[in-house]
Amino acid sequence: MNVLFGLVSAMVVGATPILLAAIGGTFTFYAGIFNIAMEGMMLVGAFCAVLGSFFLHSWFLGILCAVAGALVMAGIFILFAVKLHTDEFLTGIALNLFAVGLTTFLLRDIFHVKGAFTDAGIRAIPAVKLPLISGIPYLGSLLSGYNLIIYVAVLVTVLSAFVIFRTRFGLRLRGAGYNAACLSSSGVPASTIRIWSLIICAVCCGLAGAYLSLGYVRLFAENMSAGRGWISLAAVILVSGNPWGIGVISLLFGFFDGLTVFLQGGRIPTQFTAMIPYVATLVSLYLYSVRKKRRQA
Amino acid sequence: MRKQALSGILGVLAAFAIGALVLALQGFNPVATYGALLQYSLFSGSGFTATLTRAVPLILTGLSASIAFASGPVNLGQPGQLVMGALGATLVGLFVHLPSVFLVPLCILASLLGGALWSGLAALLKRAFAMDEFIVTLMLNFIADYFALWVITYPLFDPSASTPMTRPISTAAWLPDLGGVNTSVLFMVLAAVVCWLIMSRGRSGYEWRMTGQNSLFARIGGCKVDANYVRVMLVTGALAGLAGGLMIMGGPHRFVKGLGANYAWDGIMIAVVASNGISGTFLYGLLFSALQQGAIGMELVTAVPSEFIDVLQAVIVLVVVAGRVSLNMVFDRLATRRKLKENTR
Structure with a gap:
């Protein structure tokens, strides 16, 4: 029973950053932007979270800094891809490179360390005990006691499903992706909607980054997003943007991520267990293509 | 072509200006910093040769990305293909004992195959x-990263080393230095010339470029788009693999942990700034190599x-x-104005 609980909690923990980034990515997906900058936004968010938490002595300000950092990245994306009409893919690649360069540079410049920065002064995001539910046996330990951001992520998922499918903004958002010219000619500039989608994406990625550096662990390491932004992009493409589908896929990745932790110290070399999330992405891409083919037939 | 060169030079200068601003804001002296950067990369004998050697993996992965992007396939796998190529060269270098004349080409072949294997896998999954x-x-x-890490941690681990790495490869496979420049530079230049010939003079290069610009047009024109796709993936994978092989044979002579990590995205970055042109890739590869080489001196001095x-x-x-995009818009506007004037006359 304990192993099961451990696996479930490891699954949820591993799923959260991917879920948050993918929810952000789904807004830009619906708005018709080929946004691959989630990785960079997450990385900058993770760095700024540590920066804020360390210097301002508050995890909450750390989260705010993370969001602000990701928003700056989104600002650059908006300036280049939306305003100057640079290719979205190229902008995304450059932005991801910029994020890696900037964070390693600042890590060295501000904290005077190479590789990773950890300090007792970094305030971590606390875990939350849900009132009422935490008292229930089994269910309490299954649902309560997670990191605050994890509950935020669940909330964000539900909210995004509502916003995208049930509100006027959501309709316009989907319109911007479906037929931008049509939307613009009906009096709503598609570029404005796209800018908003990027801002939402940055907020989500900032939260994901803050979770990586203040929730998951309490340090910043070079390139610590480790491809999670790319996996979240794969998740968005796999379910064509549906937030509920993203939730399921993220949990699946979280499960494999948790499995990685569980298999450590076993017979299998860690190098192979570390591959699992990436292999899982390939397998899910395969299953997706098989399903698509069957549907076409 | 001239437009591209102009926008490239202007862009690089503007970027340097932004960099100088960042430096000044941080309280550093931009002039001294850039001076040290140039001094250690271009204007000293050892710095210049080191820049050339460092350019080998940059230009080769850049060519790989350029050819792929220009021909359609979005091959972002240069880092992995480089690692697999390096692994191929290492394996041959460790276990095959032959005189240099045979071993060097064999190692190079192994690196080409290693890279092509990895990109071929992606091509297979696509097809x-x-x-x-x-x-x-x-x-x-x-x-590929984790696989290589496993290989050098367990089966090929050098017991005398403290961090994961293989034993040195057979000295017959080492590429010597000629006048301070590593011979791997020759192989890189050769590969670049071949790439240029294929892409701008060969028929297959024309087919690939047409497919990249409009695959439907190419198909109707009689190109075998699917077969070309596989070919492009294999060739670009082999180029990235070659980069890895040359790094092993010219540099540390063994597979060290973290090999290629620094070059991971550089190839793609170079292809992107060069807008997938072969000569542009070559020049930007040299520029980025000079920057990276000069950075070491820059850190020492400033x-x-x-x-x-x-x-x-x-x-x-x-x-x-x-x-480039904005300048093109300006150029187009100027051209329109000129035409308008001619017509109204």
């Missing part, structure tokens, strides 16, 4: 299951951390790419 190579190659990068160069590189990419 058989319609899995997008864009994500597949990315995921394969991580898998207090600026060498990571500043990573920022500068990304700024160059953004400014050059965005500048």
Whole structure:
């Protein structure tokens, strides 16, 4: 029973950053932007979270800094891809490179360390005990006691499903992706909607980054997003943007991520267990293509 | 072509200006910093040769990305293909004992095959299951990284080393230095010339470029688009693999942990700024190599951390790419105005 609980909690923990980034990515997906900058936004968010938490002595300000950092990245994306009409893919690649360069540079410049920065002064995001539910046996330990951001992520998922499918903004958002010219000619500039989608994406990625550096662990390491932004992009493409589908896929990745932790110290070399999330992405891409083919037939 | 050169030079200068601003804001002296950067990369004998040697993996992965992007396939797998190529060369170098004349070509072949194997896997998944190579190659990068780490930690681990690495490869496979320049530079230049011939003089290069610009047009024109796709993937994978092999044979002579990590995205970055042109890739590869080489000296002389160069590189990419689009718009507007004038006359 304990192993099961451990696996479930490891699954949820591993799923959260991917879920948050993918929810952000789904807004830009619906708005018709080929946004691959989630990785960079997450990385900058993770760095700024540590920066804020360390210097301002508050995890909450750390989260705010993370969001602000990701928003700056989104600002650059908006300036280049939306305003100057640079290719979205190229902008995304450059932005991801910029994020890696900037964070390693600042890590060295501000904290005077190479590789990773950890300090007792970094305030971590606390875990939350849900009132009422935490008292229930089994269910309490299954649902309560997670990191605050994890509950935020669940909330964000539900909210995004509502916003995208049930509100006027959501309709316009989907319109911007479906037929931008049509939307613009009906009096709503598609570029404005796209800018908003990027801002939402940055907020989500900032939260994901803050979770990586203040929730998951309490340090910043070079390139610590480790491809999670790319996996979240794969998740968005796999379910064509549906937030509920993203939730399921993220949990699946979280499960494999948790499995990685569980298999450590076993017979299998860690190098192979570390591959699992990436292999899982390939397998899910395969299953997706098989399903698509069957549907076409 | 002239427009491209102009926007490139303007973009790089603008990026340097932005970099100088960042430096000044941090309290460093931009002139001294850039001076040290140039001094240690171009205007000293050892610095210049080191820049050339460092350019080998940059230009080769850049060519790989350029050819792929120009021909359609979004091959983002250069890091993984480089690692697999390096692994191929290492394996041959460790276990095959032959005189240099045979061993060097064999190692190079192994590195080409190693890279092509990894990109071929992505091509296979695309052709058989319609899995997008864009994500597949990315995921394969991580898998190759961990696989190589396993290989050098367990089966090929050098017991006398403290960190994961293999034993040195047979000295017959080492590429010697000629006048301070490593011979791997010759192989790189040769590969670049071949790439240029294929892409701008050969029939297959024409077919690939047409497919990249409009695959439907190419198909109707009689190109075998699917077969070309596989060919492009194999060739670009082999180029990245060659980069890895040459790094092993010219550099540390063994597979060290973290090999290629620094070059991971540089190839793609170079292809992007060069807008997938072969000669552009070559020049930008040299520029980025000079920056990275000069960074070491810059850190020695001034207090600026060498990571500043990573920022500068990304700024160059953004400014050059965005500048190209905006400049083209300006040029188009000028041309329109000129035509309007002619017509009204």
